[in-house]
Amino acid sequence: MDMAQALVMGIQAWLVIGALVAAVFLTIGIDRIDEDARGAYIFRPLLIPGVLLIWPLVLWRWWQIETERAAWADRYRPVRAGHGTAAILMSVAIVAIVIAGLTVRQSWPADTAPVQLSEGGDR
Amino acid sequence: MSVKYIPVQWNPNKWAYDAIMLAGVAAFLWVFLYVTPEALSHERPINPQIHNARAFGACAFVMLTVILCIGPLARLDTRFLPLLYNRRHFGVMTAFVALTHAGYILNWYFAFSSSDKYVGLLYANASFGQLAGFPFEVFGIFALICLLILAATSHDFWLKFLTPPVWKRLHYLIYAAYFAVAAHVSLGILQDQQKPFFTLLFVGGTGAVIVLHLMAWRAGRTAQTVSKDGAWVEVARATDFTEGFARITQLANGDRVAVFLLEGKLSAIANACAHQNGPLGEGRIIDCLVTCPWHGFQYDVRSGRSPAPFTEKVPTYRVRVMGDMVEVHPDANPPGTFVEPVPLPPAPDPEEPQPQEEAPA
Numbered sequence: 006m007d008m009a010q011a012l013v014m015g016i017q018a019w020l021v022i023g024a025l026v027a028a029v030f031l032t033i034g035i036d037r038i039d040e041d042a043r044g045a046y047i048f049r050p051l052l053i054p055g056v057l058l059i060w061p062l063v064l065w066r067w068w069q070i071e072t073e074r075a076a077w078a079d080r081y082r083p084v085r086a087g088h089g090t091a092a093i094l095m096s097v098a099i100v101a102i103v104i105a106g107l108t109v110r111q112s113w114p115a116d117t118a119p120v121q122l123s124e125g126g127d128r
Numbered sequence: 129m130s131v132k133y134i135p136v137q138w139n140p141n142k143w144a145y146d147a148i149m150l151a152g153v154a155a156f157l158w159v160f161l162y163v164t165p166e167a168l169s170h171e172r173p174i175n176p177q178i179h180n181a182r183a184f185g186a187c188a189f190v191m192l193t194v195i196l197c198i199g200p201l202a203r204l205d206t207r208f209l210p211l212l213y214n215r216r217h218f219g220v221m222t223a224f225v226a227l228t229h230a231g232y233i234l235n236w237y238f239a240f241s242s243s244d245k246y247v248g249l250l251y252a253n254a255s256f257g258q259l260a261g262f263p264f265e266v267f268g269i270f271a272l273i274c275l276l277i278l279a280a281t282s283h284d285f286w287l288k289f290l291t292p293p294v295w296k297r298l299h300y301l302i303y304a305a306y307f308a309v310a311a312h313v314s315l316g317i318l319q320d321q322q323k324p325f326f327t328l329l330f331v332g333g334t335g336a337v338i339v340l341h342l343m344a345w346r347a348g349r350t351a352q353t354v355s356k357d358g359a360w361v362e363v364a365r366a367t368d369f370t371e372g373f374a375r376i377t378q379l380a381n382g383d384r385v386a387v388f389l390l391e392g393k394l395s396a397i398a399n400a401c402a403h404q405n406g407p408l409g410e411g412r413i414i415d416c417l418v419t420c421p422w423h424g425f426q427y428d429v430r431s432g433r434s435p436a437p438f439t440e441k442v443p444t445y446r447v448r449v450m451g452d453m454v455e456v457h458p459d460a461n462p463p464g465t466f467v468e469p470v471p472l473p474p475a476p477d478p479e480e481p482q483p484q485e486e487a488p489a
Contacts, residue, residue, distance in 0.1 A: 009250035016246075039289065045132040048283065055280035058273075059298070066290055075291070087300065089348070092341035095303040099310045099334050106314025109260040112322070 023057035030056060030063060038070040133285055145214040149221060156187050164325075181232035182317065186326075188226040189309055192275075193333040195219060196306055200344035206410065209421055216282040219302075223279035226272050233268075259315070267312035274305035284403070292405040310334050360448065360455040363387045366472055367452065369394070374418070376409035379458045385445050387456055388413055388429040393469030395429040396445035396456050402463070403440065431466040449473060 031049045035042045042049075056063050069075045160183040174182075195218055201208040238245040238252065253263040278299055287295050313330055321327050364375040369389040376399055378384050384399035386409030397418075399409045406422030417426040417435060427434055427442055434440040441463035445456045447470045454472075461467065 009247045010244075012250055013244065013246045039285070041133055041288070042285065043132075045134070048133045048135045048285070051135055051283055052285060054276070055283075055286060058277050058280055062290070062294075062298070066294070070289075087297070089345040091300050091303045092345050095307050096338040096342060098307045099338060102307070102311040102314050103331065103334060105259055106311075106318050107327075109315075110319050111260070 019060075020057050023060040026060040026063060027053050027056035030067065034067050038067060133283075135283075137284070141210075142214050142217065146217050146221075149218055153187060153191070153221065153225065156190060157183050160186055175236075177232055177236040181229055181236065184225055184229035184232065185317070188222055188229055189313060189330070190333065191218065191222040191225060192302075192306055192309060193337055195222060196302065196337045197340055200340035203344040204340070204347060206421075213422065219275075220279040220282055223272075223275040226275050230268070230272055260319075262315045264312050264315035267308040267315070271305045271308035271312060274301040274308070277301060278305075287403060292400070292403070296405065306334075306337065360450075360457055361385075363454045363456050365452050366449060366454055369454070369472060372413045374409040374411075375454070376407070377456060383458075383460070384409070385456050385458075386418075387445075387447060387454060388418060389472060390416060390429055390469065392474075393471050394447045394449070394454060395467065395469045396447045397427060397429055397432045398443045398445075398460065400442065401425050401427075401440075402434075402442050408442070430469055431464060432461075433464045 031052060035049070035052075161179060195215060198208065198211045198215055198218075202212040234245055234249060238248040241248055243251070249265060249269075253261070253265065255261050255263060278301060281290070281295070281298060290298065318327060318330065361377055361379055363377040363385070364387075369375060369387075371389055371392070374386040374388040376384055376386050384407075385396050386399040386407075387394055387396045388409075390413055397408060399407055401408050401420040401422065403420065403423055403425045406420045406425070408418055408420055408427065410421045411418045413429060416428050416430070418429050419426050425434065425440060426438075427440070430444075432442040432444045443460035443463050444465050444467045445458075445460060446467060448455050448457075449470060449472065452473070
């Protein structure tokens with residue numbers, strides 16, 4: 006239970022930080038780094054869920070653009086090389102998990118009458 | 129295309145695409161809920177919440193399977209490209225369907241205890257050390273988070289902000305999500321199936337995704353081109369070019385270059401569209417502008433620039449003709465750099481190769 010509670014609290018903290026980042030980025034940052042966003046406000050609420058989920062990536066890119074650290078050619082370099090690897094890994098993993106799932110599948114008589122194993126508590 | 133952002137870019141084709149998609153989702157849910165209970169092992173009494181949860185879960189699986197089939201199908205056969213154009217709307221809808229599935233599960237199985245339902249979801253089954261009875265919920269949670277990230281970052285802003293390569297890498301999460309869904313189903317509902325219909329549907333769907341992806345991967349590997357003289361790369365023979373179309377070659381670093389023939393002259397630009405890295409070389413030239421087959425972005429093939437008022441730019445490359453062979457230099461020029469087009473020899477003579485002048489950068 007402690008671990009589960011800690012995980013839920015961690016997720017809540019992640020989302021709270023994301024909300025703070027979203028508030029700053031969507032009101033100040035976006036106008037500084039993207040000319041197409043200047044004067045465009047209606048689409049900005051659509052970006053909130055994305056910032057909540059990947060706010061570290063947002064901060065990293067924001068910093069990269071502000072400091073002009075990214076090489077121009079990087080933008081035009083498709084990542085096809087990784088596509089085959091991803092497809093093969095996915096395929097192998099799916100085959101393995103489906104076989105594993107079918108292997109451990111159990112069958113039992115569907116018409117077995119239910120049996121009460123212990124006394125019920127007082128109402 | 130580099131104008132002020134709007135929430136959703138609609139056009140008649142997208143309206144039709146989305147209408148068909150929504151009708152398909154409604155039809156699937158109706159068939160699942162009301163037409164096929166026996167085929168889906170629902171002859172045993174289950175309450176509406178569980179029935180709805182299963183319907184939306186199965187629908188999300190089928191939608192995700194279709195989404196993952198569209199990409200390789202479009203690579204194997206260009207007739208499937210129209211299915212690719214609006215796939216982002218398909219993905220967003222899938223995320224909502226999966227979220228509905230999760231909502232039904234959460235608000236039925238975990239909503240009636242004194243503890244928080246989210247804590248209950250993570251705490252109820254902790255048998256991580258065994259395959260039978262493994263907490264398959266974690267795979268579903270992971271897949272749902274992936275789908276939400278993909279849906280939440282589907283706006284064009286994210287493409288420009290993250291850059292297409294980073295955006296694409298982020299969206300590789302779709303493969304991890306699909307594996308997680310397969311694991312979620314294999315160790316979850318598949319354990320409870322007494323009838324073969326759902327099992328066959330599931331194995332058939334995942335099998336189709338695997339076969340198509342491996343076929344597309346094999347097809348892509350055959351398009352390798354080797355660098356010549358350590359620099360210039362052969363693209364194709366002069367006779368292979370068709371007016372208004374391109375030949376595509378792959379450089380040693382993995383980048384692809386599209387060499388176009390326009391009014392008898394050759395121009396080369398990066399094959400990756402600045403929008404979503406779509407294959408510009410598969411587009412056709414109209415009025416000096418090549419149109420990306422994915423989303424309609426346009427570029428002047430001589431300069432790599434979109435027409436005003438748009439501001440997209442792609443890198444250009446130098447071209448030369450050696451004998452009857454068209455070659456391209458692998459060093460890309462900065463995006464938007466004008467390169468003088470190189471005339472294509474009118475009648476190649478294999479007996480007497482006549483090298484032509486190199487185009488200025």
